[in-house]
Amino acid sequence: MMETSYRVILKKCSTGGHHVELPRFLTKEFKLSLEKVAHILRHPPAVLGDFNTKENVEVARKYLFNLDVECDVITVIKDKRLPFAIDPRQLKWISKEFSKTLRAGVETSLFYVTVEPDNEDLFLPSLLGKQEELENMFRFSDSVFVIDDTTFVLLGFATDGASCDVVFKKIVYCLEKHIQKNILVHIGFAVIPDDGKSFYELMSIAKNNPVCHKKNIHGDQQKKETISLRTDTTRQTNGSLSDFQQLTFCFNKAKGDFYNELTAMPSDVLWDALSTISISDQKKFFLQLPHDSHLTYYLAEKIKKQSAPRDIAAAKKIVHEIINRMKLDESLxxxxxxxxxxxxxxxxxxxxFTMPTIAMQAYSVASDPESTMDDIVEKILLAPALTIKILKVVNSPFYGLSHKISSIKDAVVLMGTDEVVNMAFGLSxxxxxxxxxxxxxxxxxxxxxxxxxxxxxxxxxxxxxxxxxxxxxxxxxxxxxxxxxxxxxxxxxxxxxxxxxxxxxxxxxxxxxxxxxxxxxxxxxxxxxxxxxxxxxxxxxxxxxxxxxxxxxxxxxxxxxxxxxxxxxxxxxxxxxxxxxxxxxxxxxxxxxxxxxxxxxxxxxxxxxxxxxxxxxxxxxxxxxxxxxxxxx
Structure with a gap:
């Protein structure tokens, strides 16, 4: 169930926070400490807080306006599936990006990033004012969504789990450059579509597996695992893939000859190795089998029943040999x-390349609710060669019509507008x-x-x-x-x-x-x-x-x-x-x-x-x- 609230964001304070009533009001109304208030007034923009009713928001906004404080109020929704409240417009935009990614069929990684000072007595500048700087640090194809003062989400297009370390380092570098050096950066990640096909599914995985980045006293970068609830995203402290991840990587990434090499393994050995990865990854591997494969019925039963493996150690050894060759292969x-x-x-x-003009015109007219059948016929007739092709198809044995069609108009009447327009487009x-x-x-x-x-x-x-x-x-x-x-x-x-x-x-x-x-x-x-x-x-x-x-x-x-x-x-x-x-x-x-x-x-x-x-x-x-x-x- 979603709850709606109203977020107040301080954009600008003309008095610089010197008005005596302002700190008192902010500490009382938004339950902020005097130290936090002082920091926000010096470093806008920043979130002041969320209200449950519009009435409370309006009272606060009018009071702040009279104190020369400029604020924005945005609606946010809180969903128990997400670790933060989010602007529904932003959620819609993220969903669109997910849709593009899924339609592209290309692996993309979601990075859930939160920051905090390495000393609880300190405050960090809000990320709200750093949207542009963050976007400029990543590729044009990547998408950055700043959620609140301490949180942003990055969708790394065409970034898979195996290459996420590069993005990890870039995120930390970016935050140290634009926020400050001494910070703790927590990064959770999940991969589309391996870990899910919705924002909620991936966030569930990402929020439960954060990795913490910080500087030690010598200024060297350290990365340590803070939570390890899901074995398939567990990363070792040296940044290498775990054994589980390597097997998952192999079965997901093996294409062409490497896929054939896996399917050429003895059936029981293949299942022993497959049994160690997630069921969803087992099914993905299974779906890519040729329809006449000898493994089809065998693996279908094994995956359905999740049969116990016979000798996992021996199977892993064989698969790891393939993994090593994959790592050395130039194409990979x-x-x-x-x-x-x-x-x-x-x-x-x-x-x-540009869509043929006649096809563009035909589609344009067909999608216009005001257009008539005559309008569509007229556009097609502008291309005599196309007209002849359509009539040849319609009058062929393929359609088996009892009488000959002599005009495009007759074809539209008999076959329907959509059929003829689609045919015109394809043939053009x-x-x-x-x-x-x-x-x-x-x-x-x-x-x-x-x-x-x-x-x-x-x-x-x-x-x-x-x-x-x-x-x-x-x-x-x-x-x-x-x-x-x-x-x-x-x-x-x-x-x-x-x-x-x-x-x-x-x-x-x-x-x-x-x-x-x-x-x-x-x-x-x-x-x-x-x-x-x-x-x-x-x-x-x-x-x-x-x-x-x-x-x-x-x-x-x-x-x-x-x-x-x-x-x-x-x-x-x-x-x-x-x-x-x-x-x-x-x-x-x-x-x-x-x-x-x-x-x-x-x-x-x-x-x-x-x-x-x-x-x-x-x-x-x-x-x-x-x-x-x-x-x-």
């Missing part, structure tokens, strides 16, 4: 650097594909064929799923690989490494992207979609088609696009004469347990036979509609 060392490089480029306003992107400078790393036409195939398959699978009718499933299939175009055009050298690594090993491109860059092309597609202000279902489908459980309320939609992507690749592979077993394994890695769980919610009879039947059906459907794959030409 450079992963954070690459991620920050890509994210920095993504944050530039001009870095993402063909130029973005075919004109892309892919540096010879990929064939633009092949990429377009795959995307068009995925779109047709997704639409085909949805014929008995009315819940997806107005969510733009066709368009979601077309845009799911836009991130690849962006990465190749802007980071060709890095992506050359990705493709080389994927070609050399039995690893999917998405897994290698995560291994080398800490993110996959879906994350890039999300940024493009957000820049274009696309509907949430399309953004989530682009972002999480390789990890649908991360898509929240759109997880089933994202899973369907992921399954369609997989089927499209399988159709192509089966049509390739020289395709080998390793190529098949790489494609199978793309369709994961994570997808299987969602697909079983959509199709009650979903199993291996269902996949085989679907593959045969969509293969026939694509052959019958093969002319649609070349619509971009």
């Amino acid at each position: 060392k450079n992963r954070q650097v690459n991620m920050e490089k890509v994210m920095l480029h993504l944050n530039r306003v001009d870095s993402i 992107l063909s130029e973005s594909f075919l004109n892309a400078d892919l540096k010879g790393l990929m064939d633009p036409k092949t990429l377009w064929h795959h995307s068009m195939g995925t779109a047709l398959i997704a639409k085909y699978l949805c014929r008995d799923l009315p819940q997806f009718k107005d969510m733009g499933i066709f368009t979601a299939g077309l845009i799911h690989d836009l991130g690849k175009i962006y990465l190749i055009e802007n980071f060709s050298q890095l992506y050359t490494t990705v493709l080389s690594r994927a070609a050399e090993n039995t690893v999917s491109i998405s897994a290698v992207e995560q291994e080398i860059m800490g993110m996959d092309h879906g994350r890039i597609g999300q940024s493009i979609g957000e820049t274009w202000n696309l509907p949430d279902p399309l953004i989530h489908a682009a972002a999480f088609h390789h990890q649908p459980s991360a898509a929240g309320e759109y997880s089933l939609f994202a899973a369907l696009i992921g399954f369609s992507d997989y089927l499209s690749n399988m159709v192509t592979l089966k049509g390739t004469p020289d395709a080998d077993e390793r190529s098949m394994q790489k494609v199978n890695q793309q369709f994961k347990v994570d997808h299987m769980i969602s697909m079983k919610k959509l199709f009650s009879n979903f199993n291996t036979q269902f996949i085989e039947r679907s593959l045969a059906d969509v293969s026939d459907m694509l052959k019958e509609n093969s002319h649609l794959l070349d619509l971009a030409d």
Whole structure:
């Protein structure tokens, strides 16, 4: 339950605190000591206190105004899940940042920071006046929220648990520079999404595991653990990761070959090691298994029952050998650097290619409640080539209409505004594909064929799923690989490494992207979609088609696009004469347990036979509609 109160913040005192009545009033009304009052009056701004009623606030504010004291009054809410009262506007802003982080699918650390003097007889300047200084000390992508005199929260974007020590040191340096040298700094931290997916979940962990920083008499920095209630965030005094954290780090961070190396361990040995980490981390590792993995049913039962391990010591020894190799691996060392490089480029306003004009106009008109069907038709007709493409799709065997549609207006009447507008948007992107400078790393036409195939398959699978009718499933299939175009055009050298690594090993491109860059092309597609202000279902489908459980309320939609992507690749592979077993394994890695769980919610009879039947059906459907794959030409 939340309680509302009203916080009075002293901003300025024109008399400098020399008015004889002022200290008396502040000590009586706000229960402050004379020493504290004297400090506040010399060092505004600062919190005077909180009132439960507006009436008391108004009385205090008027009295202070008459004494030449300028104050602000803000509403704050106290929630038992938080260790402090917070401005609801600030809470809303933090929630938005959390939402962005979760949608990005990138680990981000929350740091809960409090300060106090190393001598209880001293007072510190309030953090309220240090917001700008604090923000300037951190990266542009990080977010600083000053809560009150002694507390602030930092969201370190793309900062994981393994690299938090760097941020710890920066926080202490920042506070010593802008507050004072002799201070105690308490820092609790938690990682999104490993420790939770809400501000409250992460704060619960962070507040229970503070680490205290202070200076000793020689001025050397010391860090000591003050509370150790949760073993998975316990840090050793030398700053290294605990054994528990190292195992968690390994199972969460192992991508590509390292993930395959873990899954190649004997089943019982793998479970012995997995049993030592949290259940949520066990499930995350489990969801990334290929759908046809021999471990699927074994680990599902072990995780469900939390079966007792057989020989933890032996399992740990094997996993630690993998951990040591991961630490030495250059791609892992450079992963954070690459991620920050890509994210920095993504944050530039001009870095993402522009949405086709006709698509922008169609979306704009369709979202206008005052627009009519004729307005939408008029916009589409401005692009004759697009009009022809839409009519070709509508009149293809794919739709199986009993009579021919000869105009866009007839198409809108028959299929609905959303369907036609989404189709217009998706098909208008063909130029973005075919004109892309892919540096010879990929064939633009092949990429377009795959995307068009995925779109047709997704639409085909949805014929008995009315819940997806107005969510733009066709368009979601077309845009799911836009991130690849962006990465190749802007980071060709890095992506050359990705493709080389994927070609050399039995690893999917998405897994290698995560291994080398800490993110996959879906994350890039999300940024493009957000820049274009696309509907949430399309953004989530682009972002999480390789990890649908991360898509929240759109997880089933994202899973369907992921399954369609997989089927499209399988159709192509089966049509390739020289395709080998390793190529098949790489494609199978793309369709994961994570997808299987969602697909079983959509199709009650979903199993291996269902996949085989679907593959045969969509293969026939694509052959019958093969002319649609070349619509971009």
